[in-house]
Amino acid sequence: MLLDGRTVTIMRVGRSYNRTVARLTLADRDVASEQVATGRAGGRAGSASPTGARARL
Numbered sequence: 001m002l003l004d005g006r007t008v009t010i011m012r013v014g015r016s017y018n019r020t021v022a023r024l025t026l027a028d029r030d031v032a033s034e035q036v037a038t039g040r041a042g043g044r045a046g047s048a049s050p051t052g053a054r055a056r057l
Helices: 031-037
Strands: 008-016 019-026
Touching: 019 031
Parallel strands: none
Antiparallel strands: 008 019
């Protein structure tokens, strides 16, 4: 299961382009950091792309 009884927290940290910017944690782990670490997101602008991401384009 995706959540498997763990706690999800959404904390608004600001606004950008008239949209809410938030930090999402799942069981006290930052979801964005986990996505970058596992190659599911590219991270900050200018960072190295995830392994194999360019090959899949």
